[in-house]
Amino acid sequence: MKSKSKASSTPVTKQVGDDVVMGVTISKPDKILWPDAGDRKPVTKLDLAHYFEAIGSWMMVHLKGRPCSIVRAPDGIHGQHFFQRHAMPGNSKRLTLTKDSGSKEPYLQIDRLEGLAEIAQLAGLELHPWNCQPGNPEVPGRLVFDLDPAPGVDFADVIEGAREIRERLETVGLVGFCKTTGGKGMHVVTPLSRSKNGELSWADAKSFARDLCLQMVADNPKRYLAKMAKKERTGRIYLDYLRNDRTATAVAPLSPRARDGAPVSMPLQWTQLRPGLDPLRFTIRTAPGLIAKSTAWQDYCDSERPLAPAIKRLTRSKAA
Numbered sequence: 001m002k003s004k005s006k007a008s009s010t011p012v013t014k015q016v017g018d019d020v021v022m023g024v025t026i027s028k029p030d031k032i033l034w035p036d037a038g039d040r041k042p043v044t045k046l047d048l049a050h051y052f053e054a055i056g057s058w059m060m061v062h063l064k065g066r067p068c069s070i071v072r073a074p075d076g077i078h079g080q081h082f083f084q085r086h087a088m089p090g091n092s093k094r095l096t097l098t099k100d101s102g103s104k105e106p107y108l109q110i111d112r113l114e115g116l117a118e119i120a121q122l123a124g125l126e127l128h129p130w131n132c133q134p135g136n137p138e139v140p141g142r143l144v145f146d147l148d149p150a151p152g153v154d155f156a157d158v159i160e161g162a163r164e165i166r167e168r169l170e171t172v173g174l175v176g177f178c179k180t181t182g183g184k185g186m187h188v189v190t191p192l193s194r195s196k197n198g199e200l201s202w203a204d205a206k207s208f209a210r211d212l213c214l215q216m217v218a219d220n221p222k223r224y225l226a227k228m229a230k231k232e233r234t235g236r237i238y239l240d241y242l243r244n245d246r247t248a249t250a251v252a253p254l255s256p257r258a259r260d261g262a263p264v265s266m267p268l269q270w271t272q273l274r275p276g277l278d279p280l281r282f283t284i285r286t287a288p289g290l291i292a293k294s295t296a297w298q299d300y301c302d303s304e305r306p307l308a309p310a311i312k313r314l315t316r317s318k319a320a
Contacts, residue, residue, distance in 0.1 A: 021049035022056075024094065024117035033076045033123060037262035037285045047284070048256070049120035054288040055254045056113045061301065062252050063127065065134025066141070067098055067107035069249050070119060071126035077258045084108065084124075094118045100137055102247065125258040128249035133194060137246065140205040140307065143174075144250040145188040145213070146181070146240035150233040155184060159273045161216075161224065161237050162186045166270065168212055172313040175303035177296075179267045180279040182257030187250060187265070193304035200307050202246040208311050209241035211318065254291065256284050267296040 019029045029046035037043045052059075069085045086105040087097045095118055096109035110116060110127070119127070133141035147161045165188040166176035174190045181187055192205075210226070216239060217224045225232055226239050243250045251257070253267045266282035282290070 019046060021046070021053050021120070022114045022117040024049070024092075024114060024121055026117070026121055031076070031123070033073065033125060034260075034262040034284070035076070035078070036260070037283050038280070039285055041285075043262050043284055045120060045123060048123075048125070049117050051256070051284050051288065052116035052120055053113075055291060056116045058291055059116070059127075059252060059254050060110075060113065063110045063129050065111065066109065066129040066132055067100065067137065067247075068110050068127055068129040068252075070108065070122070070124040071128070071258050072123050073125050073258050074123045077125070077260065081258055092118045092121075125256055127252040127255040129252050130247065130249055131244065132246070133192075138202075139194070139199045140192055140202055140244070142192055143190045143205060143209050143307075144243045145209065146185060146238075146243055146250065147188070148185045148238040148240055150230075150236055150238070153184075153235065153237060155277065155279065156275060157223070158184070158186050158237060159277070161239075162188050162273065163270070164216060165212070168216070169310075171317070172310040174305050174307075174310050177267070177300060177303070178270060178273065179253050179265050179297075180263075180282055181251060182255070182259065182263040182265045182279075182282075184279065186279075189250075189253075191300055191304040193306050195306055195308060197308070200311075202244070204311065205307060206241065206244045208307065208314060209244040211314055213239040213241045215314075215318070253297065254287060267291070267294070269294070269296045272296075 019026045026046050026049050031045040032042040034043035069083055071081055072084055073079055073081045087108055094112055094114045096111045097106035098109045099106050131142050131144055133139040145165050147158050149158050162178050169176045169190050176188045176190050179187050213226045217226050224239050225236050251265045253265055255265050257263050261280055262284040263280050264282050264287045
């Protein structure tokens with residue numbers, strides 16, 4: 001009988017630099033943040049850093065130049081969570097601190113890939129950037145329509161709602177992109193261009209988003225509502241337009257969520273919205289490989305459109 005190989009019982013020794021990601025040393029790299037990523041394996045702090053390294057270049061388009069709030073969970077998803085908007089003493093120089101007229105304290109901003117590794121070091125599990133134009137919090141840079149289904153609503157109905165928002169946006173000259181939220185909802189996002197004839201206000205952006213949602217509710221009140229009251233949501237999809245305000249945030253594309261299974265907010269092509277699609281299959285473990293082969297959101301920056309003409313078209317449709 002052959003003897004067993006000694007290698008099978010020899011512990012793996014970490015090499016120098018194993019805990020360094022994008023120039024950042026990850027302390028407590030084996031700290032478990034998610035006990036299971038849907039594959040019966042935990043996600044550690046070091047795993048999170050490597051995830052950000054893998055998808056960082058894709059994500060930076062949607063983060064750079066915008067203040068970003070972070071959901072931190074130093075003891076993992078089953079420990080205490082806190083929402084960090086502002087800088088804290090000792091924050092790394094890899095993170096930008098940006099001042100804003102509405103607050104005495106500077107906001108955090110992620111402008112460099114290395115900043116994402118710093119977020120992992122801080123056990124930052126979720127990234128929620130503002131929706132302003134990069135470098136200008138006073139000007140809307142995108143609109144986000146959040147479809148939040150009541151318990152029991154089929155995801156196929158959410159998909160249908162997302163498609164309807166896309167169609168209504170196209171009718172007024174805007175381009176819609178879709179992504180999962182990391183839960184059972186979806187976001188439809190439309191990028192906005194800078195105006196040559198003066199910038200529109202956040203009030204204008206919010207009013208437009210509200211009016212579009214209210215039209216959907218008026219056309220199909222049994223399927224949609226635009227009020228936050230949970231007691232009225234039974235069997236319907238809440239169309240949340242409130243993310244379209246100056247300091248409001250929305251979870252970033254490809255951001256993980258601090259939820260069981262380590263899901264992420266996954267950018268998708270519209271053709272991927274097919275029957276049987278499970279939004280929870282997109283996780284920290286699966287997303288890097290999928291996004292590397294995907295053309296989702298490939299033309300996002302080329303699809304920026306001005307909001308002013310869209311407002312005029314929507315107003316005319318209301319009057320018709």
